[in-house]
Ligand code: SF4
């Protein structure tokens with residue numbers, strides 16, 4: 001029987017990795033990811049998994065080992081955060097370009113400098129063009145479930161791309177929550193046997209990975225990656241649905257909360273969506289027509305689905321937990337406003353940057369955003385605003 | 393290589409699926425210097441044959457008999473490793489002895 005367990009996000013990530021029982025895990029410790037790998041090392045030491053755990057000397061090596069193992073034909077998992085992801089950066093692109101369905105948990109954390117170990121999205125947002133599928137999770141339950149969906153999505157024959165499973169550093173990685181788990185056999189049944197494509201260890205059919213690719217063919221290979229991302233979108237939807245039916249826990253690429261009759265809405269990701277739901281409940285009880293859209297799937301970006309959800313609203317505030325220095329607002333705002341550009345009668349859309357370096361965002365602050373959306377007559381003045389920074 | 397293929401017709405990630413297709417690629421095109429084999433010095437020790445990165449040293453009946461210029465890229469490794477001064481490099485287009 002499936003059990004409910006008390007787990008921090010990192011332990012949910014470790015426990016799901018144990019149940020996936022991948023061929024290879026290669027990782028290097030970094031706060032706030034460390035406790036996931038500590039827990040997983042325990043499983044390895046206890047002989048509870050068949051996994052070859054490779055303890056490497058840096059994140060650059062961790063992702064390199066993952067690329068090698070995946071190209072060899074293995075099911076591979078890793079995890080990192082912040083500066084670790086930044087150090088991997090070169091190989092992160094190579095994993096996607098070689099079409100290797102590696103799973104990587106990223107415990108989203110602020111990038112240096114100055115050194116900060118707390119949660120924001122600057123690390124994974126820096127990788128948004130790397131060719132990885134990116135799913136942002138609200139809580140430990142979502143992390144646990146997304147690992148299994150991620151395996152199926154990345155390994156799907158139309159996709160064959162690596163998948164980044166994001167959770168907010170400390171807020172989700174270290175907070176203990178109730179997580180409903182599956183039995184090992186149920187997990188095995190859902191994820192199935194791994195079917196490697198072009199494995200290097202198939203010596204009957206030798207292949208070359210990573211050859212030189214210049215002006216004659218590089219562009220075509222990039223075009224293939226664009227196509228793989230496009231094909232990934234319906235696959236993510238289909239597998240989310242299949243998993244929802246399998247477990248009774250509902251998953252989709254977006255989660256809309258009281259949007260149907262709402263006048264104004266907040267769009268956000270990860271743990272902040274939980275706080276926002278709390279605010280929506282409170283304001284709804286006061287008769288205010290507010291709603292929320294949580295974006296789970298950021299890459300590929302679900303443009304049509306976003307349009308469906310946000311058309312008909314009067315005003316929208318997009319809450320970004322990372323800054324794009326010199327850019328026109330944060331990354332989520334960029335995507336959302338771009339997606340809505342051609343929609344007739346589109347809502348006015350503004351951006352709020354919040355929570356950098358783990359700065360708390362409170363229910364009161366979120367309510368303040370809704371209040372401003374509701375009182376602004378047509379369009380709120382200004383495009384990009386800040387929540388919770390001293391001096392505005 | 394067929395230059396006309398679209399992105400729909402090629403293996404993903406630039407994977408090369410046919411083993412040994414380096415044979416279709418003439419690395420000899422790059423050469424700016426050319427090894428010249430001096431037969432009277434050669435002891436047929438096969439050291440150049442082992443070291444040549446493009447397998448361009450031609451061996452017949454256990455004897456080093458010359459270089460395959462479709463594949464010799466002119467790196468000069470054979471000259472460097474030859475213990476008997478039996479290979480020298482000359483600039484492409486200039487006469488050897
Ligand atoms: S290394 Fe020199 S001596 Fe030996 S086979 Fe080659 S050319 Fe001849």
Ligand code: SF4
Nearest residue numbers: 444464465467468470
């Ligand atoms: S020059 Fe280089 S490529 Fe040519 S035969 Fe000598 S070792 Fe081989």
